[in-house]
Amino acid sequence: MDSIVFAPIPSKVRDEVFATLAQMFGYRNVKLFFKNKKLLITKGGPRQEVFAVTNEQFNFIFNKVKTELGREPYCAGVFVGIYGKKFKPSLDICEKLFKMAKRNAIMINEQAAILFSYGRDVMLKSITKVYEPLHEIVVVIDPQENVVGLCKLITRNFNKTLCNECIVCENIIDKGWYLRKGH
Numbered sequence: 001m002d003s004i005v006f007a008p009i010p011s012k013v014r015d016e017v018f019a020t021l022a023q024m025f026g027y028r029n030v031k032l033f034f035k036n037k038k039l040l041i042t043k044g045g046p047r048q049e050v051f052a053v054t055n056e057q058f059n060f061i062f063n064k065v066k067t068e069l070g071r072e073p074y075c076a077g078v079f080v081g082i083y084g085k086k087f088k089p090s091l092d093i094c095e096k097l098f099k100m101a102k103r104n105a106i107m108i109n110e111q112a113a114i115l116f117s118y119g120r121d122v123m124l125k126s127i128t129k130v131y132e133p134l135h136e137i138v139v140v141i142d143p144q145e146n147v148v149g150l151c152k153l154i155t156r157n158f159n160k161t162l163c164n165e166c167i168v169c170e171n172i173i174d175k176g177w178y179l180r181k182g183h
Contacts, residue, residue, distance in 0.1 A: 003044055003072065004042045004043070004044050004045040004072055004074075005042065005043045005044050005072055006040045006041075006042060006043075006051075006061060006066075006072055006073060006076065007040065007041055007042075007043055008038065008039070008040060008041075009039040009040060009041040009050060010041075013041060013050075013083055013087075014039050016083075016087050017039065017050055017080060017081065017083070017087050018030055018034070020087045020089060021089060021093065021097060023135050024089070024094070024097070024104045024135045024137065024139075025094075025097040025098065025100070025101040025103060025104060026101050026103060029097055029100045029101040030097065032100065033052075033096060033097060033100060034052060036054060036055060037052045037053060037054055037055075037077070037078075038052070038053055038054075038055065038058045039051070039052055039053075039080065040052075040053060040058075040061075040076060040077075041083060047082050047083075047084065048082065048083040048084065049075075049079065049081075049082055049083075050079075050080040050081050050082070050083055050087075051075060051076045051077045051078065051079055051080060052077050052078045052080050052093075053076050053077035053078075054077065057076060057077050061073055061076055078092055078093060078096065079092045079093070080092075080093045081093060089137070089150075091147060091149065091150065091173060091175065094139050094147060094150060095139075095147040098131075098139045098141070098147060099145075102131055103131050103132065103133060104131060104132075104133065104134055104135050104138055104139055105130075105131040105138060105139035105140070105141050106122065106127050106129070106130055106131070106134075106138055106139075106140055106141070106151075106169065107127070107128050107129035107130075107131070107141050107142070107143060107145070108122055108126045108127055108128060108140060108141070108142065108148075109126050109128055109143065110142060110143055111126075112126030113140075113141075113142035113143070113148050116140055116148050116149055116151075116171060116174055117148050117149065117174045117175055117176035118174075118176055119171055119174060119176065119177070119180070120171060121151070121167045121169060121170050121171050122140065122151055122167065122168060122169035122171070123164070123165055123166065123167055123168065124158060124163065124164050124165070124166050124168045125164040125165065127158060127168070128143065130158065134153060134156060135153075136152060136153060137150055137151070137152055137153075137172065138150065138151055138152075138153055138169065140169070140174070147175075148174055148175055149171060149172070149173055149174030149175060149177075150172045150173050150174075151169035151170055151171055151172055152169065152170045152172055153168070153169055154167060154168050154169060154170060155168050
């Protein structure tokens with residue numbers, strides 16, 4: 001396997017990352033979170049990972065770790081997501097941006113949150129609150145507003161869905177995934 005190298009992110013990729021996150025959490029919130037931060041992307045590994053670092057972290061990585069020690073860090077700063085054909089945001093960045101924006105999320109009851117953290121999808125009857133506007137990919141939170149994962153909306157019209165037992169949101173990733181498979 002090739003060694004992983006951290007590099008400043010190309011502007012085209014940065015724009016795609018910001019556009020995806022702005023759709024989910026609002027441009028102002030994304031701009032505020034990334035103020036005084038630089039984006040790095042990994043090259044040479046099985047996938048390209050995006051990280052947000054402060055100027056201090058950036059200087060430490062490029063002036064100390066890489067130059068003086070001749071090594072690459074394993075990770076740095078806040079894990080923003082994976083860049084491939086399409087940018088996939090991480091749970092970490094979604095949690096931070098949800099706490100700022102309070103949008104693009106569904107709250108589910110306690111039992112559903114436990115089931116979701118084991119990989120299950122969300123039924124209509126489990127949703128207790130909706131934080132609009134909703135995007136295609138939505139943050140799933142428990143009754144205490146703890147982020148438990150991300151899901152893909154199957155329908156946006158929760159009121160007109162006839163079946164209370166219907167799946168309305170497919171699990172993409174949940175915090176339990178890291179314990180079950182975690183890579």
